[in-house]
Ligand SMILES: O=C(O)CCC(=O)C(=O)O
């Protein structure tokens with residue numbers, strides 16, 4: 001299956017790299033083949049959420065959903081992050097040195113989510129001077145809650161060495177430099193991790209869901225989140241791909257986000273199978289044995 005659209009394939013590397021160098025970002029409409037996106041969406045739906053299933057599952061926070069271990073269950077996503085053009089962009093950007101896939105995710109952002117302005121050149125929340133690129137692809141039309149980036153901020157964030165910024169500071173100093181990226185399914189943003197950015201808080205529609213893909217590639221081999229990979233996806237293991245996926249390198253960062261049962265909105269626990277389970281165990285403890293036998297005999301007749 002085609003991964004990137006012809007429109008994106010036709011764009012010269014120079015154009016992409018010059019834009020990232022000059023503004024901090026490159027935006028391409030309709031960059032990813034819609035059939036690939038549909039396939040990823042199907043993979044997500046098959047692995048969306050489960051309790052006590054011996055397989056990969058997504059996780060919820062209060063206002064977001066994440067399938068972080070998507071490389072364990074989506075061949076199409078694997079094909080996207082390892083596409084030739086991704087490597088070509090990274091080869092140029094990292095100027096011949098090693099690079100590694102630092103983080104990946106499919107995620108959904110809901111109406112009430114608030115994201116601070118921030119940069120992504122960090123390791124476990126600490127500012128780092130490690131060059132990196134992030135690819136964000138829209139999986140649905142995004143008319144609100146879109147990605148925003150402060151043009152040129154990749155050039156000056158290193159002076160203060162600060163990762164997070166409050167709204168007041170941004171409004172006062174950079175309101176004219178904010179670039180917003182409303183878009184459609186298949187659009188792609190590639191940005192320098194040193195730049196200040198956020199997802200715009202959703203105002204118009206509290207039931208809104210933004211579906212996106214994210215992958216970050218950092219310079220060097222030292223840093224990365226653990227990757228759970230379905231080995232059947234990898235048909236040719238050369239040095240480049242084994243470095244890229246972090247084979248044999250310590251996963252020194254924690255998976256994002258950090259979740260447990262406490263971060264799970266209650267509506268995702270109370271579902272039909274849980275109710276069935278509770279009912280079954282209640283009946284099994286309350287109903288006396290002789291009655292159970294009678295019911296069983298009736299059913300088996
Ligand atoms: O979803 C977005 O628009 C931004 C996401 C982001 O900045 C992040 O996950 O670090």
Ligand SMILES: [Fe+2]
Pocket residue numbers: 118119120197
């Ligand atoms: Fe970010």
